[in-house]
Amino acid sequence: MTIEDCLPADLRGPTTTLTRIAAGLSGAAVYRVEAAGQSFVLKIAGETENHADWRGALPIQRLAADAGLAPRIVHVDEARRAVLTAFVTDRSFKTFYGDPRTHEAALTQLGRTVRRIHALPPPADAPMRDPRGLLAQVKHGLLGSFALPGFAGDVVRRVLAEDPLTHERVLVLGHNDLNPTNLIYDGEAILILDWATAGPMDAFYDLAVLSVFLRMNEGTSLRLLSAYEDEQLVELPKRFLYTRRLAAALAGAFQLYFARQMKHAGATGTETPDSTPSLGEFYQRMQAGELKLGTPDGHWGFGLALLKESLAM
Structure with missing residues (x-):
């Protein structure tokens, strides 16, 4: 499996770029994704992160995103425990x-x-x-x-x-x-x-x-x-x-x-x-x-x- 496999099919391709931008204390990996003229953030759960905890947090993140309290969720790969969200430019x-x-x-x-x-x-x-x-x-x-x-x-x-x-x-x-x-x-x-x-x-x-x-x-x-x-x-x-x-x-x-x-x-x-x-x-x-x-x-x-x-x- 490659990191790009966590993306939806329409965002994969020769022009897609992934740049690692962070690693959480839980072992999660975070990437900035440039694809189809847009920017996204891909977060993949670490191996030590409990699967049940990850699945339990996902609906809460969806609630927050739908309420405009978190970046919009674009795609979820539950098998790989990966969440793709819209990239938000931080004005600090x-x-x-x-x-x-x-x-x-x-x-x-x-x-x-x-x-x-x-x-x-x-x-x-x-x-x-x-x-x-x-x-x-x-x-x-x-x-x-x-x-x-x-x-x-x-x-x-x-x-x-x-x-x-x-x-x-x-x-x-x-x-x-x-x-x-x-x-x-x-x-x-x-x-x-x-x-x-x-x-x-x-x-x-x-x-x-x-x-x-x-x-x-x-x-x-x-x-x-x-x-x-x-x-x-x-x-x-x-x-x-x-x-x-x-x-x-x-x-x-x-x-x-x-x-x-x-x-x-x-x-x-x-x-x-x-x-x-x-x-x-x-x-x-x-x-x-x-x-x-x-x-x-x-x-x-x-x-x-x-x-x-x-x-x-």
């Missing part, structure tokens, strides 16, 4: 959000976009996503056999010991991975990529992930939630504050897990919250080329920065 969500002239418009649109995601009807057989339970699983796998800084284990244990406020839980269809790499801006709308882990979950989790990764202070987080609720809130709900700590701890724990998978040596015994770069400092080091995700040191540094962030919340 990072610039839209980071430019002071457009920041508030971007923040408002972001909150409303999440609201539209959560308004989608979840498929009846979609598995519930439980970030807290997942953190407990990662904790079990990490803390017993990997040398972690003391504060890292303390952060995870603290979050799991807290009252998760389940009595206030409202389940919606959530994306579950709204980190900035999954956000694109086409000049008019914010579109969301990678729906592999979407499913019914706490309504605040997507918002908490955005708050963490975009380094929102409490005022900015409050404006995000106000845009989401379409009403002016005067304080951040306790469940959101808890979920933000949970989101930072889970993301950090996963980054340490990736570092371990890539044979990182683990803690040296000198790591403390004070010696650990903040999330903002980690981003600066990435921009300077000093650290890179996809490497053991990159995942290790990112994980510790996220856990430090959770500790400070």
